[in-house]
Each structure stands twice: as C-alpha cells, then as structure tokens.
Amino acid sequence: MSYIITALFILTFLLIIKLSIESHKLFKYLYKNHYETWKKITTIFGIPGGHNSFKSLRFLHSNDDLNDPEVYRLKRRVRKTLKLLVYVLLFITILFVLPILLWVISMAC
DSSP states (O other), X not given: OHHHHHHHHHXXXXXXXXXXXXXXXXXXXXXXXXXHHHHXXXXXXXXXXXXXXXXXXXXXXXXXXXXXXXXXXXXXXXXXXXXXXXXXXXXXXXXXXHHHHHHHHXXXX
16 A cells, blocks of 8 residues: 555656646747737736746636647646646545545444
C-alpha cells in the first residue's frame, strides 16, 4: 500500500511540474504573439504580468482560441494536464478518506 501512495505522490509532483511547464509555454506564446490577450489575462491591480488564476482559468476553458491553431494546441495540453492532476488528487483524497470513514463507521456500530 505504501508503494501505491508513494507512486501517487510522485505522479502528483510530476503533473504539477508538467502543468507549470505547459502553462509557461502557453503564456510565453501569448506574450509573443497575442500581447493584448496576454495583458488582459495576466493583469492584477492594473499591472500586467502577474498570475491571475481566475482570468487564466476562464481563458483556458473558453472557446476563444484567437483563431490560432497553436493557442488551441497549447490550451488543450494545459487542460488535459490539469484534468489528470485533478483526477489523481481526487483519487488520493478518496484513498485517504475512505479508510478513515470506514473506521468511524465501524466505531459507531
């Protein structure tokens, strides 16, 4: 069981790194090729270049690909990595919560 947990945590760590790299590629591409969109997405308190996760997630899950196939490809890769990371984190949560829940139920009976 401990090998599974260790593997899941390593997988989570690697997915976080992959998500960071893929996001960086997307924002770097937006900065170079679609500056106004990059500025709109990354502006916090009137200063562009920050990390505004609400605007970023809204753009990431929107259908607006700026008529650029590279933006579509990069957004798709970030979304796929993010989705996989969420699934792994949910599985880890269930893996930890389920034994505790079963223990509580067994103690109540």
